[in-house]
Structure formats: C-alpha cells, structure tokens
Amino acid sequence: MQHIVSVLVENKAGALSRISGLFSGRGFNIESLSVGPTLDSDISTMTIVTEGDDRIIEQITKQLNKLVDVIKVVDLTEKEYVERETALIKINARGEDRAEALRIVDIFRARVIDSTQNTYTIEMTGSVKKIQAIINLLKPLGIKSLSRTGRIAIARGDIRGASVREMTERRGVSA
Amino acid sequence: MKMTGSQILIECLKKEGVSTLFAYPGGVNLPIFDVLYDEDEIDVVLCRHEQGGAHMAEGFARATGKPGVILVTSGPGATNTVTAIADAAMDSTPIIILTGQVPTQMIGNDAFQEADMVGITRPCTKYNILVKDVNDLAQAMKEAFYIATSGRPGPVLVDLPKDVVRAKTTFKYPDSVYIRSYSPSRKGNKWQLKQAVQEILKAKKPVIYAGGGVLSSDATQELLTLAETARIPVTNTLMGLGGFPGTHPLSLGMLGMHGTYWANMAIHHSDLIIAVGARFDDRVTGRVKDFAPNARIVHIDIDPTSIHKVITANIPIVGDAKTVLTELNQLVGASGNGTAEKFKDWFEQIEVWRKEHPLTYDQSSEISKPQYVIDQIYRVTSGDAIIATDVGQHQMWAAQFYKFDHPRTFLTSGGLGTMGYGLPAALGAQKAFPDKLVFCIAGDGGIVMNIQELTTAVEQKLPVKIAIINNRYLGMVRQWQQLFYDKRYSSSDIGIQPDFVKLAEAFGVTGLRANEAKDVVPVLEKALAIDGPVLMDFRVEQEENCYPMVPAGAAINEMVFSDPIGPGPSEEMQKAKKAGGILTA
Numbered sequence A: 001m002q003h004i005v006s007v008l009v010e011n012k013a014g015a016l017s018r019i020s021g022l023f024s025g026r027g028f029n030i031e032s033l034s035v036g037p038t039l040d041s042d043i044s045t046m047t048i049v050t051e052g053d054d055r056i057i058e059q060i061t062k063q064l065n066k067l068v069d070v071i072k073v074v075d076l077t078e079k080e081y082v083e084r085e086t087a088l089i090k091i092n093a094r095g096e097d098r099a100e101a102l103r104i105v106d107i108f109r110a111r112v113i114d115s116t117q118n119t120y121t122i123e124m125t126g127s128v129k130k131i132q133a134i135i136n137l138l139k140p141l142g143i144k145s146l147s148r149t150g151r152i153a154i155a156r157g158d159i160r161g162a163s164v165r166e167m168t169e170r171r172g173v174s175a
Numbered sequence B: 001m002k003m004t005g006s007q008i009l010i011e012c013l014k015k016e017g018v019s020t021l022f023a024y025p026g027g028v029n030l031p032i033f034d035v036l037y038d039e040d041e042i043d044v045v046l047c048r049h050e051q052g053g054a055h056m057a058e059g060f061a062r063a064t065g066k067p068g069v070i071l072v073t074s075g076p077g078a079t080n081t082v083t084a085i086a087d088a089a090m091d092s093t094p095i096i097i098l099t100g101q102v103p104t105q106m107i108g109n110d111a112f113q114e115a116d117m118v119g120i121t122r123p124c125t126k127y128n129i130l131v132k133d134v135n136d137l138a139q140a141m142k143e144a145f146y147i148a149t150s151g152r153p154g155p156v157l158v159d160l161p162k163d164v165v166r167a168k169t170t171f172k173y174p175d176s177v178y179i180r181s182y183s184p185s186r187k188g189n190k191w192q193l194k195q196a197v198q199e200i201l202k203a204k205k206p207v208i209y210a211g212g213g214v215l216s217s218d219a220t221q222e223l224l225t226l227a228e229t230a231r232i233p234v235t236n237t238l239m240g241l242g243g244f245p246g247t248h249p250l251s252l253g254m255l256g257m258h259g260t261y262w263a264n265m266a267i268h269h270s271d272l273i274i275a276v277g278a279r280f281d282d283r284v285t286g287r288v289k290d291f292a293p294n295a296r297i298v299h300i301d302i303d304p305t306s307i308h309k310v311i312t313a314n315i316p317i318v319g320d321a322k323t324v325l326t327e328l329n330q331l332v333g334a335s336g337n338g339t340a341e342k343f344k345d346w347f348e349q350i351e352v353w354r355k356e357h358p359l360t361y362d363q364s365s366e367i368s369k370p371q372y373v374i375d376q377i378y379r380v381t382s383g384d385a386i387i388a389t390d391v392g393q394h395q396m397w398a399a400q401f402y403k404f405d406h407p408r409t410f411l412t413s414g415g416l417g418t419m420g421y422g423l424p425a426a427l428g429a430q431k432a433f434p435d436k437l438v439f440c441i442a443g444d445g446g447i448v449m450n451i452q453e454l455t456t457a458v459e460q461k462l463p464v465k466i467a468i469i470n471n472r473y474l475g476m477v478r479q480w481q482q483l484f485y486d487k488r489y490s491s492s493d494i495g496i497q498p499d500f501v502k503l504a505e506a507f508g509v510t511g512l513r514a515n516e517a518k519d520v521v522p523v524l525e526k527a528l529a530i531d532g533p534v535l536m537d538f539r540v541e542q543e544e545n546c547y548p549m550v551p552a553g554a555a556i557n558e559m560v561f562s563d564p565i566g567p568g569p570s571e572e573m574q575k576a577k578k579a580g581g582i583l584t585a
C-alpha cells in the first residue's frame, strides 16, 4: 500500500542524500520525494511517497528516525491529511487546439502561466488523480514537456503532524 | 589564546580521555602529526596499513568499551579504512575515524588524494561530518564521541580539511551536547516490562537469547541475575559470547548456523524467547518461517529498527539492556519465580539434547585436528585470555571450543565477517591491556590479509600470541564447496603459502611450528614463556569440517553433524540446496 511520510530533518549538508541513500541501500521504494524549507531555516521538511506492506513501512519510519539528522517522522497515511501536487505542463497549442486547451484548463481550474504562438504552459495543482486526469486529457494535444513537484501533504486541522512547533516541544537528551 | 585546528583536535581527544591514537600520516594530516610530535599524553600507534589501524581501533574498543580512535590521511588513507568502518557499523563498535581532507576550496575539484569520504561512508557510519570551519571543530568532536558511544554504538567519521586544521581560533570544549534530532531512549516501557514478567511467569520452556548488546551496555551482571533468579538457560550469539559465563550450568553456548545442537533445539522448542541486545540475524534464525514456532518473543533492544525487522516480537521493549534488565530483575525478583522445580522437565530435555550431540572431534591421528588446537589454547590459558579471531572455520571452532567466561574477551568480526580482522584487533586489545594474555586465532588465508601489522606488534612491543590454524585451504569456502558444489575446490586451495615461521622471523617475531598433535602443547607452552609476540603455525587436518551446521535454507532444528557418507552431497544438503538458501561462506 502507498504511504505518505512526512519528515522533519536538520537542514544540513548531506541530509537529503542520507535519506535517499537509506531508501536505495535498504531496497525501499520511493515514488516521489519533495523537500522544502520550514519556518525555521535550520529545518527542512520532506514528503516521501513510498510503497510497502506494514512491516516495510514500519522499518522505513524506524530507519528514518534512526538517522541522526532526522527530527521527526510521521506516517500521514495513518491520519487524516490533505495532499497536493503541482504540475507544469507545456503543450502544443495551435489553431483550434488553443480553445480546446483553455476549455480543459477551465474545467480543472488550472491556469495558463505562459503562452507563445505555438504553446501553452499550464499550471495545475491538485490531487494526484486530478493531475493524472488533466494530463490524460491534454495528451491528444501533444505534451511537449512536463514537470511535477511530487506530492506534499499535511495533517488536517488539529491533528498532529510533523510541525516545527511540536518539534521544539520535544526534549532531547544531553550528555 | 588562539590555537590551530590541529591543536584543538588533540585537546578534544584528551578531553574525551583518549590516550591511544592509531594513526598513519600523509600530506593533508601533517599539521596534526606535527602537533602529536610534542604530545606526551597521547600514545600514537603507527599501523602499517590503515585497514589494520582501523581494526586495531575496533579491537581496542571491543576490549575496553571505550571508543577507539584512528587518524588517517585523505584519499587512499581514508578509503583504506572503509572495510573496518563497515565492520564496526555491523557489529556496533564505537570507533572515531579522523580523516584528513584536501583544503575546503579544493573540495570537488578532483584534487590530489581527494575522496568524498563523507559520501563514501554515509551508509556505513552511524554519523559522519565534514568540518568546514575551525570554529565548528570542537562541537563536531564532542558530538562525534557522544554519537559513537551512546544508544546503539557505531563508527563516526570526522573529515578534516587541511585548511581547517591549520586555521586558528580560541578553543572551548562544550561541557555537554544536546542534539535535538538524536535522543536514544534508555528506559523500557513500564507496561511492556510488566507484560514481560507475566510471560516469564507463564513460561514452561523459556530461553534467553543474548547478543552483543549485553556487552555494549555492560549488562553481564544483570543478565546473570535474571538467568539465575528466574532459572532460565542462556544462549549467546557469536557477538554475545562472554556476555554470559560459558562454563555456567545455565549456559547453552552459542546458537545458530554453527551453534550447539542443544541451544538450537532449546530455541526451536521453547515457548518463550527473551532476546536481549540481539537482532535475529540470518546466521541465527536459519529459515525464518520455521524459527521457534511455539515461542512468545520478548525483544529487548536499544535500536527500534531491530525490533520486528526479522521476527515479530510479542513484547517489544526498546531500551538499554542494562537499564531494562535491572528493571526486569526487580519485577521478577518480587514475583517469586524461579524454583528449580518449575522447569525440571525443560532442563531434563535440554540435558538429553546436550548428550545426544555433544561438540566433539576425533583426535586419534598424528596430525592435529583444528579443534584440538583450540581446546589446548583454552587449557593453557585457563580460559582467561582475550581471544581475537579472524573469519572462517577456525573462528567457529574458537566460538565452540573456547568457553568465554568474561565480557569483552572474545573479539571477532560477526556481521561483516571480515577476513584480516583478527591480528590487528588483537593488537588493539593488547595495546589497551599490556599485561593481559591476548591470543589471535587466525586461518592461513586471513592472516596474510593484515600480516604487515606484525611490524606494529614489534614496534609497540605487543606480546600477542598468534595461532594460525593452518589447513592450507580457505577452509570455510572449501567446506561449502565440498557440501554444495560437489567438491569442486575452485580457488580455495591455498597450499602455495609462505613459510610462516620464516615470515615471522623476517618481521622480528618468534616463529614456531607444530607439525603434529603431540607438538601442540609444547609449542603453546613455549610461546607463553616468550615475552614478545609469537606466531605459531599449527598444521592441522586439511579437510576437517565445522559441525554441527545448519545448512543455508534449513531451519535451526535441522542440523547436520558429520560429512555426507558416500559420494555426492547428503540428503539434508540436497534438501537445503533445493530450499534455495543463499549459499555464501
């Protein structure tokens, strides 16, 4: 089953490769991985979409936690969460296709963010399903290039996820 | 007063109580060696190969419980340590690897002797760090020692660019460390502990399965108390030997692939396994799906990833073995468990197994059996030596026939199975304990993998006694080829070998040879009478096999006790082969 794991990690050189190396070294699967800053510039957040049975997912979260630079790991799949992905889709858009493209963009509440005589670049944000759907509809027009962010996710409302505020409430051990 | 990075580094080592530094110089770490030249408090042990030096640091760490430290140069010096780093990671050995690095402004330019050590060792260190600013050095060192020695111990590498160790700053060593992303838990969960006691009270056929974690956390006394108060027999893993006295009536010896029959049978038939600081390695479990089918499992380990990794535990307890066992002992003591009567049938059954297939060998020919040599080493040392082994048949025989009564007296490469580990590990231990008797038991194959360290033994006056169990084969490989590859001894015949006695003499080490069984004891006695290092060449039966054995792919109750009769592999072996075990020696 697919899981979305959210990871708070020290923003240090090598932290990303420690995590991606963990996945490749232990044969875990990564569908997507996205990284970005948090409110605290020393900390990054990563959203990893992975796949595996319960035992594997348990190992993944434990192995992530074991990495010295990892502050917190939350398997959002066990909670209520919202997720989004953004795709930038550059399509051929000539003649009548331009109108067809705009109709599709409209239906999906996407946006055209760049337009040339022969192309449109469309920004689409939504669930993976929606992104897949718009891609499928745009395909016949001819997709010239596609760039996707990978999924990001966050726990709903008051549910605890991997947030910087909670992290600072945690106590470490000193020696 | 401002100090250079090199001076700061050495001060940090002193603050951490390091008095022995294994080292090898080169271009970028010359500033550090220059400081060491005037340093009285740190004894520099010049190894002859960085792999050897890093294994010495491991041997030092395993024998003392304190971190071993090695300093090497960049590039090839650093990459030479990688095998030992991976070894330390597998066996949870705390070592600190200080690697020189090219100056920061040259990093990434393929500079002379540049290697991305932080990249190369990322998967085989517990942690590693490239120090880019001399102002961060003291903090990095403090964290390195803390991380290497706390929680589940392991290797930490600190990469030191040349400009950083030459730059100056004021030195202040942090009094404490706080790493918000790292806080290993020590205490076991109370509720789980109570559950564990309930399991102990209910059990009729309990076994304690104790691993290297007992030694790492210094929990041998607590383990003994638990075993004696609850009257539970104990089996040790290879890494756990010495964590419970091998001569104790409750000791079952080692379990696993070459473990004792009675230990494996006890585990297989048990109704409760209390795993302490052990990780259900594949050499222990055999075929996982048939491992201990009727047992409830209490798993105590400081590393949460060890729990439920291979075997699902019924009562997982994450915590430090010493702390958890102390808590458990209080609860068990109060529960009034532990009358000898309670497990009478269980102990009787174990005795039946013990008698059914004892550890034996047949020493009737003139040529010595390898097991006989180990047996005699046990006798002449009164079981009171530190024994470092290499990897192969001799390692398993040492584990079977030497009864380790004391913690930190058996140094061996378990997880990685690194040939070449034994001699330098013995030297590291001898360096830490100059007055203790230290033996290295090695094969004729592995001994030459770090033979250059004989020079270190001579220079450092380390009186290590080296016993080569010389079967003129890569014995463990040959055994597998005999059993699983129709005796096709492909590249395992190492009959072309140096004259080990002359080789020893060339190094300035006493060389002795025992051609026959009758020579074994006299040679050992002679070696013990000599003050310095001695290398003994024990000529042994070439094709002796290590039994009992759980063939790869078999369950641990499906042991094999002797060579197949007649040509071709035995039925058990064929079965094992079909079962598709991973056939690796």
Ligand SMILES: Cc1ncc(C[n+]2csc(CCOP(=O)(O)OP(=O)(O)O)c2C)c(N)n1
Binding pocket: B390, B391, B392, B393, B394, B395, B417, B418, B419, B420, B442, B443, B444, B445, B446, B447, B469, B471, B473, B474, B475, B476, B477, B585
């Ligand atoms: C560095 C390394 N290379 C290869 C192996 C595979 N291997 C395991 S045991 C063994 C044979 C060791 O031969 P020897 O040192 O003579 O010991 P023996 O088994 O004969 O006692 C080999 C080659 C290993 N463990 N380590």
Ligand SMILES: [Mg+2]
Binding pocket: B392, B443, B444, B445, B469, B470, B471, B472, B473, B474, B475
């Ligand atoms: Mg051999």
